[in-house]
Amino acid sequence: MATPDFILALRERVGTMPLWLSGVTACVHRETADGTQWLLARRADDGRWTSVTGIVDPGEHPADAAVREVAEESGVRVEMERLIWLDVTNPVMYDNGDETQYINFTFRCAHTGGEPHPADGENVEVRFFAEDALPEMTERDAAVLATAIRNQPECGLTQLPR
Numbered sequence: 001m002a003t004p005d006f007i008l009a010l011r012e013r014v015g016t017m018p019l020w021l022s023g024v025t026a027c028v029h030r031e032t033a034d035g036t037q038w039l040l041a042r043r044a045d046d047g048r049w050t051s052v053t054g055i056v057d058p059g060e061h062p063a064d065a066a067v068r069e070v071a072e073e074s075g076v077r078v079e080m081e082r083l084i085w086l087d088v089t090n091p092v093m094y095d096n097g098d099e100t101q102y103i104n105f106t107f108r109c110a111h112t113g114g115e116p117h118p119a120d121g122e123n124v125e126v127r128f129f130a131e132d133a134l135p136e137m138t139e140r141d142a143a144v145l146a147t148a149i150r151n152q153p154e155c156g157l158t159q160l161p162r
Contacts, residue, residue: 002120006058016097022056023089023102026066027148028078030111030128037128038145039116040135041073044124049135051106051145062105070109074126075119078109084147085156108148 003011010019028039028051040049054069056062063080070078085106092100116126129135131149134142139161147156 002122004055004057007055011098016099018091018099018101021100021102022062022065023104024054024056024062024066024069025050025085025104025106025144026052026070026078026109027084027106027145028052028070028074028076028109028111029148034130036131036149038131038134038148039070039074039076039111039126039128040137040145041118041123042125044118044122047124048141049137050141051148053104055102056105063107066105066107066109071114072120073118073122074114074116076114076116076126077112079112081108081110083155084108084152085144085160087157087160090162106144106147108151 007019030037039052041052042049052070052073054065054073056065067078067080070076083105087104089102089104092102116128118124118126134145137145143160
């Protein structure tokens, strides 16, 4: 996985101590004659299916980060619909000992073009799934996608399953 340059610079100063970062999740749908489909990516690091996720760059608006991450990771273009969830992740410990925790902005996005493919090496597979044929996901990832599927007008603020 490519670590953003700003994090590498921070790590030179703080070592592996916990970093509080901003992250995004993009739940991308497309409408077909057979119904709604959802874009999911199989992560290269642990093999699990998830919506597209990423780190917000310094000064970047989270919505712009979500659109950018979808393009970088899947080769798909999207239109931002709205913020659907705001939460804090569990602390994350990487294999190299680095620790992070994320305030995570989850967005519902509409597919506007492009065919999905693993575009940057962070994923081994990227594709659309029908709502009735979703792959197995973690409880948290499934709850995030279920929120996007329900498409309620309010933004969720309670803690997602950890």
